[in-house]
Amino acid sequence: MNILFLLIPIATGIGIAGVIAFIYAVRKGQFDDLSTPAYRILVDESERKIDELDSK
Amino acid sequence: MNSTVNKYDFYDDEIVKKFVIATVCWGLIAFLVGLVVALQLADWRFNFGLPWITFGRLRPLHTNAAIFAFAGNAIFAGIYHSSQRLLKARLSSDLLSNLHFWGWQLIIVSAALTLPFGYTTSKEYAELEWPIDIAITIVWVIFAVNFFLTIKNRKEQHIYVAIWFYIATIITVAVLHIVNSIAIPVTFLKSYPVYAGVQDALVQWWYGHNAVAFVLTTPFLGLMYYYIPKAVNRPVYSYRLSIIHFWSLVFIYIWAGPHHLLHTSLPNWAQSLGMVFSLMLWAPSWGGMINGLLTLRGAWDKIRTDPVVKFLIAAVTFYGMATFEGPLLSIKSVNSLAHYTDWIIGHVHAGALGWNGFLTFGMLYYLVPKLWKTNLYSVKLATTHFWIGLLGIILYIMAMWASGITQGLMWQAMDDSGNLLYPDFVETVIRLVPLYYVRFVGGLLFLLGFLIQIFNLTATVLQANKEKVKDPVAKGSRIPFKDVISESSHRSLEGLPAVFSTLVVIAVLVASAFSLIPALFTPTKMSAKSIIRPYSPLELVGRDVYIREGCYLCHSQQIRTMSSEVLRYGPASTMEESIFDHPFQWGSKRTGPDLARIGKKYPDLWHYRHMMDPREVTPKSLMPAYAWLAKDKISFDLIPKKLRIMQQLGVPYSEYEIDNSIETAQMQAATIAKELHEHGAPSGLEKTEMVALIAYLQSLGQMSIKPLEVK
Amino acid sequence: MNNSAVATQDVSCLHCGNPSLSGNSFCCSGCESVYSFLHTEGLEHFYQLREQFSFRSQRKRIHIAQNVFPLTNELEKSHSLQLYIEGIHCLGCLWLLEKLPDFLPKIKTASLDLDSNILTITRKTNEYKWNNVIQKIHAFGYDVKIIENNLEEIKASDTKKQLARIGIAAFSAGNIMLLSISIYGGADPYWGIRFGWLSLIFSIPSLTYSAWPIYKNTLLSIKNKMISVDSAIVLALIAGTVISIWSLINNNEQHIYLDSLSMLVFFLLSSRFFLQRIREKIGKESPLLNLLKKEFYQVNRDGITPLSIAASDIAINDKITLALNQVTPVDSKLINDSAYFDFSLLTGESSPVKLFAGEVVESGAICLSEDAYVQSLSKAKDSRFAKILDQIRAKKMLRTKSIDFADRVAKYFVFFVLLVSASIIFIDPTETGFQKALALVIVSCPCVLAFSIPLATTKALQLSAKKGILLVNAEKLDALSRIKQIFFDKTGTLTTGNFEMLKWTQLQGDILQTQQIVKTIEQQSSHPIARSIVKNLTNVASLDNLSSYKEIPGIGVEGSILGSTWRVQKNPHVAAISHYRDLSLVVLQNGSTVAEIQLGDKVREEALPTVSKLRSIGYKLHILSGDSFERVRYVANKLSIKNWHAELLPEEKSKIISTFQDSIMIGDGINDAIAFQVASVGISMQGALEESAKNSDIIFTKPGLNNILTTLQIAKRTKSIILGNFTISLLYNAIGSVLAILGIISPLWAAVLMPLSSLSVFLLTHIQMERGFE
Structure with a gap:
C-alpha cells in the first residue's frame, strides 16, 4: 500500500495548487462582483461583414 | 472595412468548425463500434472468428473513441468557442490551435490502428501504448500553453466560472495522465507499467474515476455554465453557488478512486475512505445540477419549443441521476450487489449517453447554425432526434439495470442449507441474452437519432450564407497583457511567473515520478518472495496473450470477501497474490466467471477445447472462439528482455533464470504440448501461443509457496 | 374634468416602449433624442439586446435636461469615479455602459455592478473632465448620481482577507476530515500515525492564519480585562492542538482532535462572514441612506x-x-x-x-x-444646523439594549464554562478527562447565544427593507414592541397630502386652453398646491411661450402668456372660516375671473381600515395637525378618532407628545421633524422631504398607511423570536454541556453539534420571520 506515498502527495499537491489559485483569485478581485458576470456572458457584439479578410 | 483586417479583432471560429466536424465523425464511429460490441455480447457469432474485431479488442476501441475522440473533440470545440467569447480575446496562436487539432486526430487514428491489433496496456480508459501516451502529453501541453496565453491576453477582468472549470480540467488531466501512464517500454508497442497488483489497482482507479471526473464532468459543467444561459438567454440561477461548488470540488476532489475496489483485497479503511468520499461528492455535483436546471426559471416554456434547450436540460437531469447513482453504488452493501455486474455499465451509460452525449448534441445544434451563420435546417427533425435518443438511453439503462441486478442476485443466491442456488456461472449468463438485445436496440435508437442529427447539421451547413460574416471581439474592462507591456514593465513580468510555475510543477512531477516510484516498491517485493513465486517465462508470455486479447474485459481476477464468492471461487484473494502483476488484471466486469483461482481446476485439454470452441465445453457460452491462438507463434527471443524489465520493476528473477529463460519456456511448452497431443489434441502446438496461455491460466491461484492466511 | 385627449391609435414609443400619444413614434422629446443619439453613434445593437432579455421593468422616465454635473474637487482629481446609475433594465444597458471606452477614447475602463447599480470608470489622463462622460451617460437616458467617498476599497480588501482565510480553513478542514476518516476507519498504526502527522501539517495554516481574527478579539478583550466570547474558543484551539501533538509524539493516533478544531475554525469563520454579508446587504438596499443627496x-x-x-x-x-x-x-x-x-x-x-x-x-x-x-x-461643518444633524445621526448608532444583555449573559456563561472544564481536568487529569473538558468547551461555545439575538434583529431589518420599511435605527425595534399611543399628522399621512382637483368650473373662454396656461404657470412653482395641480393636469400638454412669471408668497402665482397676464390665487370671496378656505382657487385673466378650481384633501382609502385595526389591537390614537379646525374635525369624524388637536405649531405638537410614554409620531411634513425626536419612535411617510426623513427612525419607502401595521407586526414577531432564540440557545448550551461533562459526546461530535445549533437557530428565525408575511 505504499503507493500512498505517491498518491497522497499528488492529491494534496493539486489541492494546495487549488488553494493558491483561490487566494490569487481572491486577491485579484475575481469575487468582488458575483452577479454581473452571469449577465455579461449574454451580451455579444453583432456580427460584422468582411468583404475580403486577408488575415493570413 | 479597411482592406487589412487585424485578425485579432475577430474570434477564430475556423478551429471550432474543425473540432465540430471531428466530433461528429468520431461520434459516428464510436457509436457504431459500440453497437457491434453490444451485438457481440448478445451473440458470439458476431465476432466472426476474426482476431481484429473480437470483443476483447473492440471494447477498448469503443471506450477510447467515445471518451477521447467523441467527448474529447466536443470539449475542445466547446472550450475554443466559449472561452474566446468569455475572455473577449481571440486564441493567442492559430498555429498552436491547429497543431492541437491535427495532433489529436493523429492520436485517435493511431489508437484505431493499434487497439484492434492487440497493442494495449490493459489499463481501462488508458489502454493506449507508451508512444501514443507521449504524443497525448505533448498535444495536451500545446493545448494548455495556447489556453493559458489566451487567458493572459484576455480583455475581460472577471474569469467566468466556466473558464475555471476548463483550467481545472487541463491541469488535472495532465497530472492524471502522466502518473497513470508511467511504464517501461519492452518493444515499440509493448510496455509494463511500473505499478503492480493493489498499487496498480489504486493508481488505475484513481486515474479511472478522475478521468471520468475531469474529462467527462468538469469540462462539460463548464460548457453547461456557458451554453445553457446562452441558449435560454437567462443568467445562471445563482452565480455564487457555481463558485462555491467549483472550489469545493477542487479542494478535495483528487481523493477519489477506492470506491472501484470495494470488498476487494484493498485494506478496509481505504475502502471506507472511498465510500465516505464518494458520498461527499454528491453535494457539489447536485449543486451544479440545480444551478443548471433553475437557470430556466421564468423560461420553462422554451423546453417545449427549442430542441437545444430540450437536449441541454435532459443532459443536466441525467447528470443529476448519474451523480446520485454513483454515491449510492459506492455504499459498501449496495456495491457488494452491483460490483462486476452490468448495473455499473448502466450507470456509466446514464452519464455517457445522457449527460455527455445529450449535452454535446445540444451544443452542436446551438453551434453549427451560429458558426455557419444560418438557421438550423429543421427544428422538427431535431425534436424527433431528441425523442428517439431519449428512448434509446432509457432502453439501454433499463436493460442494464435489469441484467445487473439479475447477475448480482443470482451470483449470491444461496438455499437455506448454505450452498449456491446457481453454482454453474453460465446459468446466469443465459438469462441476460434477451436483455443484451434490448440494450442493442437502445444503442441502435441512440445511433439512429445521431444519424438524423448528422443529416440535419449537414443540411444546415450546406445552406450557410456565402459571404464572410465574423463575430467581432467584444471590448472588455481589462487591458490585455500584450498592450500592457508598452505601458509599464512590472505588469509584464507579472504574467511570466504564472506560466513559469506551471511548467516547473509539471517538470517536477514527471521527474519525481520516474525517480521515486521504482524505489518505492522493490524492497516489499523482495520480502514477498517467501510467500509468492513469480511467473515462469512461459506463463509471462501467456499473460501477455491474456492482456492482448482483453480477457480482463469479461473475466475478473479478484475474489471478493463475500461468502457466496468464496463458495463459488475459493478463498478470497489477498494483496500478496497479485504483487508481481505488472499490470494488475483484477478486471471490472464478470460477463464470464472470475479466474483468480482457475489454476489446475480443469485439465489442459479442457482449456484447449474451450479456446478452440467454447460451446464444445459449455454449450450456451457467449465467449468468442480464439482458434488463431493455435496458429500464432510465441516470439521466444523477447522473453529474456521481458524478464529483465520485470526484474528492474522488483520482481525477484535471478540472473540464472533470466539467462536460461528461453530454454525453460521451450521445455515447459514442450511438456504441455506433448500431454495435449496424448489426450487427442493435434501435434505441433509447442511453439503456439495456445500453450503459453494454458500455462498462465493453470498458474492462476497456484502461485503461493506457503498456505495463505485468508482475511 | 380628467378626460384626457383621446389617443389616436395605440403606438408604443420606439425607445422606451411606453404608449406614445399624439400619433408620432415617440412618447416624449427625451426618448426621441436618445433614440437618434444611439443611431448616430452606431449603437443600434442596444435595441436587439433589449429584446433578448430585460431583467427589470422599464419605468416611465421624465427627461430633465441637465448638462452640468458638479463634483467635489477631491473627486475631480481622483483616477477612478463611481456613479450610481438609475434606469438600468436590460442587457442593452449593460452592453452600452461597458462599451464607453469604445467610443470615448479618453476613458480607460468602465465596469458595471448590476447588484448595486454602480458603474466604476477610470480615465487615461486627468485633463479629461469627468463631466463629459457623465453627460454622455445622461444623454443615453439614465439618471446619474455621483457616489461620494468610495469606502468600497477599504471594505473590499477586508472581505478579501476574510475570504482567503475561509478558503484555507475549508481546504484544511476538508482534507483533515478525510485523513481522520481513514484513522477512524481502522487504518493500521503504520498508516494511522503518518496520517496523524499529515493532518497536523494541514491544520497549521488553518489554526494560525485563518483563526487569527479569533485570537485578535481575545487579545483585545484581555487587554481591557474581560472575557469575550472568543476566549473560550481560543482556549479550546490551543489546548486541543497541544494534546494532539502530545498523543502524536507517543504514537497514539486515537486522541487527535485536529479534525474537530479545523472544522470549528471553518464553521465559525464562515457563519460570521455570512452574517456580516446580510447586514451589509441591508445597508445597500436603502438608497436613501447611502446616498445623502449632495446639495x-x-x-x-x-x-x-x-x-x-x-x-x-x-x-x-x-x-x-x-x-x-x-x-x-x-x-x-x-x-x-x-x-x-x-x-x-x-x-x-x-x-x-x-x-x-x-x-x-x-x-x-x-x-x-x-x-x-x-x-x-x-x-x-461648524454651522448650527450641521451640528444638529450630526447629533441626531450619532444617536442612531448605539446598539440595541437586548444585544448588550445577551453579551453580558454570554460573558458570565463563558466564565462558568471555563470554571467547570478546569475542575474536570483537575478531578480527572487523564485523557478521557481532558476529552470531556475539550468537548464541553467546544459544545458550549456561546456563539449561539451571542449571535442568535443580532440575527433576529438583522432578519427583521432585512424583512422590513424588503417590504419597503427602512428601520434606520435598530434600537427602535424594541421600543416599537412596547408602543401604546399613536400620533398621526393629518396632511400627507391620514390624507393623500396632495390636493385632488375635485371640480373645475369654467366661467368663460376655452377650457382646454385655460388648463394649458394654468399648467405652464404652475409648473414653475414647487409649492405643494402647485405640484398637485400639475399632477392633476398630466394629460394636458404645457405650452412653452411663458414670457414672465412671479410668485406671490401666501397668495398665488402670476405669469403672462399670449399677451395677457394670468393669475391663479386663493378665492377671496370664500369666507375665511369655511371648510374650503384655502382650497378653492380662482383663475384670473387680466383681473377678471375665468375659472374656479375646487381642490380637496382626500382621506386615504386604507386609512379607515388601518385605523380601526389599530384601535382593535388596543392602541390609543391621536391626530396632531397644523391645519384648520374644520378640516381636522372632518377627518377625525370620518376616522372616528376622538382626541385630536388642530392649528398646532411644531413646538405645541412635541409638547403634547412628550406628555405620553411609548408613543409613535407618524408624519411627513418638515414641521414633524422635531416631533420625531420627542416621540419614542418617529416614522416618516413615503415621499417625505429629505430633511424630515433623515431625522425619523423609520422611513416608509412604499406609499400607504398600512405599512404601520406591518411594522408593528414585525416588531412584535421579532420580540417573540428573540425570546425564543434566547431560550433555545440557553437550553442547547445546558444540554450540550451536560452531555460533554458525562463524556457522551466526543470533541468531534461537539464540533459538529455547535454549527448545527447555530444553523437550527438561523433556520428557525428565518422560517418564523417569513411565516405570515409572504
Whole structure:
C-alpha cells in the first residue's frame, strides 16, 4: 500500500495548487462582483461583414 | 472595412468548425463500434472468428473513441468557442490551435490502428501504448500553453466560472495522465507499467474515476455554465453557488478512486475512505445540477419549443441521476450487489449517453447554425432526434439495470442449507441474452437519432450564407497583457511567473515520478518472495496473450470477501497474490466467471477445447472462439528482455533464470504440448501461443509457496 | 374634468416602449433624442439586446435636461469615479455602459455592478473632465448620481482577507476530515500515525492564519480585562492542538482532535462572514441612506465666474445665490434688500419670516423667495444646523439594549464554562478527562447565544427593507414592541397630502386652453398646491411661450402668456372660516375671473381600515395637525378618532407628545421633524422631504398607511423570536454541556453539534420571520 506515498502527495499537491489559485483569485478581485458576470456572458457584439479578410 | 483586417479583432471560429466536424465523425464511429460490441455480447457469432474485431479488442476501441475522440473533440470545440467569447480575446496562436487539432486526430487514428491489433496496456480508459501516451502529453501541453496565453491576453477582468472549470480540467488531466501512464517500454508497442497488483489497482482507479471526473464532468459543467444561459438567454440561477461548488470540488476532489475496489483485497479503511468520499461528492455535483436546471426559471416554456434547450436540460437531469447513482453504488452493501455486474455499465451509460452525449448534441445544434451563420435546417427533425435518443438511453439503462441486478442476485443466491442456488456461472449468463438485445436496440435508437442529427447539421451547413460574416471581439474592462507591456514593465513580468510555475510543477512531477516510484516498491517485493513465486517465462508470455486479447474485459481476477464468492471461487484473494502483476488484471466486469483461482481446476485439454470452441465445453457460452491462438507463434527471443524489465520493476528473477529463460519456456511448452497431443489434441502446438496461455491460466491461484492466511 | 385627449391609435414609443400619444413614434422629446443619439453613434445593437432579455421593468422616465454635473474637487482629481446609475433594465444597458471606452477614447475602463447599480470608470489622463462622460451617460437616458467617498476599497480588501482565510480553513478542514476518516476507519498504526502527522501539517495554516481574527478579539478583550466570547474558543484551539501533538509524539493516533478544531475554525469563520454579508446587504438596499443627496450651491468667489460647489467646500464670505426652497448651507448674512425664509427646521415655526439686508440667516433656513444672495459667515461643518444633524445621526448608532444583555449573559456563561472544564481536568487529569473538558468547551461555545439575538434583529431589518420599511435605527425595534399611543399628522399621512382637483368650473373662454396656461404657470412653482395641480393636469400638454412669471408668497402665482397676464390665487370671496378656505382657487385673466378650481384633501382609502385595526389591537390614537379646525374635525369624524388637536405649531405638537410614554409620531411634513425626536419612535411617510426623513427612525419607502401595521407586526414577531432564540440557545448550551461533562459526546461530535445549533437557530428565525408575511 505504499503507493500512498505517491498518491497522497499528488492529491494534496493539486489541492494546495487549488488553494493558491483561490487566494490569487481572491486577491485579484475575481469575487468582488458575483452577479454581473452571469449577465455579461449574454451580451455579444453583432456580427460584422468582411468583404475580403486577408488575415493570413 | 479597411482592406487589412487585424485578425485579432475577430474570434477564430475556423478551429471550432474543425473540432465540430471531428466530433461528429468520431461520434459516428464510436457509436457504431459500440453497437457491434453490444451485438457481440448478445451473440458470439458476431465476432466472426476474426482476431481484429473480437470483443476483447473492440471494447477498448469503443471506450477510447467515445471518451477521447467523441467527448474529447466536443470539449475542445466547446472550450475554443466559449472561452474566446468569455475572455473577449481571440486564441493567442492559430498555429498552436491547429497543431492541437491535427495532433489529436493523429492520436485517435493511431489508437484505431493499434487497439484492434492487440497493442494495449490493459489499463481501462488508458489502454493506449507508451508512444501514443507521449504524443497525448505533448498535444495536451500545446493545448494548455495556447489556453493559458489566451487567458493572459484576455480583455475581460472577471474569469467566468466556466473558464475555471476548463483550467481545472487541463491541469488535472495532465497530472492524471502522466502518473497513470508511467511504464517501461519492452518493444515499440509493448510496455509494463511500473505499478503492480493493489498499487496498480489504486493508481488505475484513481486515474479511472478522475478521468471520468475531469474529462467527462468538469469540462462539460463548464460548457453547461456557458451554453445553457446562452441558449435560454437567462443568467445562471445563482452565480455564487457555481463558485462555491467549483472550489469545493477542487479542494478535495483528487481523493477519489477506492470506491472501484470495494470488498476487494484493498485494506478496509481505504475502502471506507472511498465510500465516505464518494458520498461527499454528491453535494457539489447536485449543486451544479440545480444551478443548471433553475437557470430556466421564468423560461420553462422554451423546453417545449427549442430542441437545444430540450437536449441541454435532459443532459443536466441525467447528470443529476448519474451523480446520485454513483454515491449510492459506492455504499459498501449496495456495491457488494452491483460490483462486476452490468448495473455499473448502466450507470456509466446514464452519464455517457445522457449527460455527455445529450449535452454535446445540444451544443452542436446551438453551434453549427451560429458558426455557419444560418438557421438550423429543421427544428422538427431535431425534436424527433431528441425523442428517439431519449428512448434509446432509457432502453439501454433499463436493460442494464435489469441484467445487473439479475447477475448480482443470482451470483449470491444461496438455499437455506448454505450452498449456491446457481453454482454453474453460465446459468446466469443465459438469462441476460434477451436483455443484451434490448440494450442493442437502445444503442441502435441512440445511433439512429445521431444519424438524423448528422443529416440535419449537414443540411444546415450546406445552406450557410456565402459571404464572410465574423463575430467581432467584444471590448472588455481589462487591458490585455500584450498592450500592457508598452505601458509599464512590472505588469509584464507579472504574467511570466504564472506560466513559469506551471511548467516547473509539471517538470517536477514527471521527474519525481520516474525517480521515486521504482524505489518505492522493490524492497516489499523482495520480502514477498517467501510467500509468492513469480511467473515462469512461459506463463509471462501467456499473460501477455491474456492482456492482448482483453480477457480482463469479461473475466475478473479478484475474489471478493463475500461468502457466496468464496463458495463459488475459493478463498478470497489477498494483496500478496497479485504483487508481481505488472499490470494488475483484477478486471471490472464478470460477463464470464472470475479466474483468480482457475489454476489446475480443469485439465489442459479442457482449456484447449474451450479456446478452440467454447460451446464444445459449455454449450450456451457467449465467449468468442480464439482458434488463431493455435496458429500464432510465441516470439521466444523477447522473453529474456521481458524478464529483465520485470526484474528492474522488483520482481525477484535471478540472473540464472533470466539467462536460461528461453530454454525453460521451450521445455515447459514442450511438456504441455506433448500431454495435449496424448489426450487427442493435434501435434505441433509447442511453439503456439495456445500453450503459453494454458500455462498462465493453470498458474492462476497456484502461485503461493506457503498456505495463505485468508482475511 | 380628467378626460384626457383621446389617443389616436395605440403606438408604443420606439425607445422606451411606453404608449406614445399624439400619433408620432415617440412618447416624449427625451426618448426621441436618445433614440437618434444611439443611431448616430452606431449603437443600434442596444435595441436587439433589449429584446433578448430585460431583467427589470422599464419605468416611465421624465427627461430633465441637465448638462452640468458638479463634483467635489477631491473627486475631480481622483483616477477612478463611481456613479450610481438609475434606469438600468436590460442587457442593452449593460452592453452600452461597458462599451464607453469604445467610443470615448479618453476613458480607460468602465465596469458595471448590476447588484448595486454602480458603474466604476477610470480615465487615461486627468485633463479629461469627468463631466463629459457623465453627460454622455445622461444623454443615453439614465439618471446619474455621483457616489461620494468610495469606502468600497477599504471594505473590499477586508472581505478579501476574510475570504482567503475561509478558503484555507475549508481546504484544511476538508482534507483533515478525510485523513481522520481513514484513522477512524481502522487504518493500521503504520498508516494511522503518518496520517496523524499529515493532518497536523494541514491544520497549521488553518489554526494560525485563518483563526487569527479569533485570537485578535481575545487579545483585545484581555487587554481591557474581560472575557469575550472568543476566549473560550481560543482556549479550546490551543489546548486541543497541544494534546494532539502530545498523543502524536507517543504514537497514539486515537486522541487527535485536529479534525474537530479545523472544522470549528471553518464553521465559525464562515457563519460570521455570512452574517456580516446580510447586514451589509441591508445597508445597500436603502438608497436613501447611502446616498445623502449632495446639495450644490451657486457661489462666486471673485465676483465673476459662478462656480457650483458642494456645501462642504464653501469658504468664509463666499457670495452664495440661494434658489427657491434651497436650505442655506452655512450661517450667513443677507445681501439683497429682503427675502422670505422658513425656519421650521430650527424653530419648528413654519410660517414664512421676512428678513432684510444685513440680517443673519442661520444655516438650515429654507429660502422661500426667488434668488436670494447671502454671504457666508462660517464653514459648513461648524454651522448650527450641521451640528444638529450630526447629533441626531450619532444617536442612531448605539446598539440595541437586548444585544448588550445577551453579551453580558454570554460573558458570565463563558466564565462558568471555563470554571467547570478546569475542575474536570483537575478531578480527572487523564485523557478521557481532558476529552470531556475539550468537548464541553467546544459544545458550549456561546456563539449561539451571542449571535442568535443580532440575527433576529438583522432578519427583521432585512424583512422590513424588503417590504419597503427602512428601520434606520435598530434600537427602535424594541421600543416599537412596547408602543401604546399613536400620533398621526393629518396632511400627507391620514390624507393623500396632495390636493385632488375635485371640480373645475369654467366661467368663460376655452377650457382646454385655460388648463394649458394654468399648467405652464404652475409648473414653475414647487409649492405643494402647485405640484398637485400639475399632477392633476398630466394629460394636458404645457405650452412653452411663458414670457414672465412671479410668485406671490401666501397668495398665488402670476405669469403672462399670449399677451395677457394670468393669475391663479386663493378665492377671496370664500369666507375665511369655511371648510374650503384655502382650497378653492380662482383663475384670473387680466383681473377678471375665468375659472374656479375646487381642490380637496382626500382621506386615504386604507386609512379607515388601518385605523380601526389599530384601535382593535388596543392602541390609543391621536391626530396632531397644523391645519384648520374644520378640516381636522372632518377627518377625525370620518376616522372616528376622538382626541385630536388642530392649528398646532411644531413646538405645541412635541409638547403634547412628550406628555405620553411609548408613543409613535407618524408624519411627513418638515414641521414633524422635531416631533420625531420627542416621540419614542418617529416614522416618516413615503415621499417625505429629505430633511424630515433623515431625522425619523423609520422611513416608509412604499406609499400607504398600512405599512404601520406591518411594522408593528414585525416588531412584535421579532420580540417573540428573540425570546425564543434566547431560550433555545440557553437550553442547547445546558444540554450540550451536560452531555460533554458525562463524556457522551466526543470533541468531534461537539464540533459538529455547535454549527448545527447555530444553523437550527438561523433556520428557525428565518422560517418564523417569513411565516405570515409572504
